[in-house]
Amino acid sequence: MPSKCHLVIANPPYTRAGGPGDEKNTVWNPIFGSLLDKRDAEKMKNALRKALDGTAASLYAGLGSAFVVLADEALDIGGRLAFVLPATMLTGSRWAPIRRLLLSKYSVEWVVVSHDLRNRSAKKGLPGRRLVSFSESTRIAEVLIVATRRQHRDRKTSRACFVNLLRNPDEPIEALGLTRKFLALRDGLAPLEPAAIDIGEATWGNAVLVPQADLPLDGGPWSLATFVQPGLALIAKRIALGKHGGLGSVPVAELGAFTDLGPYHMQVRNPKYGLFTVRERPAATGPAEWSLRAGIPALWHHKAGRNTSLAASPDALLERRADRSRSDQDRMLAKSGCLHLAADLGMAPQRVAAVMTDNPMIGVRSWTSVLPRNPAPGKNEALCLWLNSTLGLLLRVIHGNRPYLGRSALPHELARTMPVLDVDRLSNGQLMAAATVYADLKHRELQGFSALVADPVRGEINERLCREVLDIDPEIVAEITRKLALEPTLHARH
DNA sequence: GACACCCATCCTCATGAGCT
DNA sequence: AGCTCATGAGGATGGGTGTC
Numbered sequence: 001m002p003s004k005c006h007l008v009i010a011n012p013p014y015t016r017a018g019g020p021g022d023e024k025n026t027v028w029n030p031i032f033g034s035l036l037d038k039r040d041a042e043k044m045k046n047a048l049r050k051a052l053d054g055t056a057a058s059l060y061a062g063l064g065s066a067f068v069v070l071a072d073e074a075l076d077i078g079g080r081l082a083f084v085l086p087a088t089m090l091t092g093s094r095w096a097p098i099r100r101l102l103l104s105k106y107s108v109e110w111v112v113v114s115h116d117l118r119n120r121s122a123k124k125g126l127p128g129r130r131l132v133s134f135s136e137s138t139r140i141a142e143v144l145i146v147a148t149r150r151q152h153r154d155r156k157t158s159r160a161c162f163v164n165l166l167r168n169p170d171e172p173i174e175a176l177g178l179t180r181k182f183l184a185l186r187d188g189l190a191p192l193e194p195a196a197i198d199i200g201e202a203t204w205g206n207a208v209l210v211p212q213a214d215l216p217l218d219g220g221p222w223s224l225a226t227f228v229q230p231g232l233a234l235i236a237k238r239i240a241l242g243k244h245g246g247l248g249s250v251p252v253a254e255l256g257a258f259t260d261l262g263p264y265h266m267q268v269r270n271p272k273y274g275l276f277t278v279r280e281r282p283a284a285t286g287p288a289e290w291s292l293r294a295g296i297p298a299l300w301h302h303k304a305g306r307n308t309s310l311a312a313s314p315d316a317l318l319e320r321r322a323d324r325s326r327s328d329q330d331r332m333l334a335k336s337g338c339l340h341l342a343a344d345l346g347m348a349p350q351r352v353a354a355v356m357t358d359n360p361m362i363g364v365r366s367w368t369s370v371l372p373r374n375p376a377p378g379k380n381e382a383l384c385l386w387l388n389s390t391l392g393l394l395l396r397v398i399h400g401n402r403p404y405l406g407r408s409a410l411p412h413e414l415a416r417t418m419p420v421l422d423v424d425r426l427s428n429g430q431l432m433a434a435a436t437v438y439a440d441l442k443h444r445e446l447q448g449f450s451a452l453v454a455d456p457v458r459g460e461i462n463e464r465l466c467r468e469v470l471d472i473d474p475e476i477v478a479e480i481t482r483k484l485a486l487e488p489t490l491h492a493r494h
Numbered sequence: 495g496a497c498a499c500c501c502a503t504c505c506t507c508a509t510g511a512g513c514t
Numbered sequence: 515a516g517c518t519c520a521t522g523a524g525g526a527t528g529g530g531t532g533t534c
Binding site: 060269271272301302305344349365366493 | 524529531
Binding site for chain 2: 013014015016058060061062086088092093094133135136138139140142263264265266267273401403404409411412413
């Protein structure tokens with residue numbers, strides 16, 4: 001790699017050292033996997049790990065992060081990088097050092113994200129059916145980053161332009177036209193004032209200019225790329241800070257500030273390290289018959305057709321592994337809870353972002369158990385209602401990873417830092433009200449989040465949470481609901 | 495040793511064309 | 515009618531291994 005480069009353009013490989021797992025189901029495509037001799041791949045990986053030591057890159061995040069570091073080392077002051085990267089770059093915890101690198105040494109000029117719902121024509125015979133990706137042969141959500149390496153004094157005044165596209169250009173001429181439009185638009189933008197990107201009659205999306213100093217220097221998420229409507233991200237930020245007009249009385253805190261999370265699924269059931277074996281309830285076996293069977297009840301999978309209401313029942317049984325320490329198993333079981341957060345939420349098909357079980361149990365893979373540190377009646381119920389409401393969904397989608405359009409993934413680290421309703425600051429009366437609302441609604445059938453506006457039960461959750469628990473004007477939330485419901489990511493299906 | 499990241503998707507099932 | 519196979523739509527998760 002030459003030094004003193006002026007421009008580095010890259011669409012790097014995204015492969016990572018770990019996973020995808022389950023080799024019987026997937027083609028394992030590890031870094032350096034094309035080397036015929038596995039020992040060579042191992043040597044290369046070790047050399048790369050050594051080379052990346054102390055840099056912002058992580059083999060965990062994938063090779064994309066390593067290529068950013070490589071570009072950074074090659075770029076001269078004033079040089080520019082232009083990268084296609086996985087959209088998890090915007091939020092993922094392992095990408096935080098890369099975000100810090102870009103904010104501390106560069107002017108981040110463009111952050112372009114597509115929210116294109118269309119399917120690629122089958123006739124073209126190309127792999128991948130989504131047009132959301134800039135690259136071909138993938139349906140993974142992606143982001144285009146353009147940044148210029150600067151002297152410190154020049155970074156203070158720089159401003160990043162976030163572009164959220166409703167539609168990806170279909171061919172190069174369209175892309176060139178769009179690029180010209182971006183450049184023309186940028187100069188007229190006022191900071192934090194979203195503007196439409198129109199060419200003729202066609203609306204391509206929205207752009208918003210952000211002072212770089214307003215982006216989180218600590219590595220926090222770049223949330224303005226989450227929605228087509230940048231205004232929604234701004235609303236979410238105000239809610240998280242307790243500064244949204246009319247919602248100021250809603251206490252918000254990071255989930256990890258007042259709860260602990262249940263165990264990580266690898267510790268529960270990984271064949272090598274897990275403490276338990278898990279057996280799923282067969283479809284033919286009813287819940288009553290299943291509960292006769294010995295074993296420790298647990299929540300394992302998240303099925304759109306089965307998890308239709310706030311109340312959930314166990315779908316799996318844990319069995320202690322004889323070759324594991326009983327006290328370790330008991331310690332893990334002590335992390336059982338009644339509230340469980342959907343770890344990977346497909347927003348169109350799936351209907352619940354959190355569920356409650358009658359008895360404490362462990363969420364194994366699709367459900368992350370949430371355990372309030374100071375338990376009190378009504379706390380779980382209030383959180384469960386919140387997470388399934390418009391406000392809870394909005395803050396979740398903003399804060400979580402978006403590995404694919406239509407999906408919101410919350411690994412433990414992001415779940416802990418996610419802003420949610422601070423139930424510790426609710427009065428007893430509010431908690432009792434939440435318990436009542438939950439009891440009334442817990443068996444009602446919800447629709448997927450794509451039906452956010454039309455779903456009467458979702459409407460009741462919103463309405464009663466506002467009126468009976470939070471004491472805020474439901475119309476404010478209704479308006480946010482209408483905006484959020486328009487977002488393509490709520491409607492994307494694969 | 496403990497913890498948990500992220501993955502350039504994969505699997506299932508419905509549908510329908512083509513064949514016998 | 516019944517079978518096979520191709521195709522596409524739609525729903526979803528295990529785990530190697532980096533990192534502390």
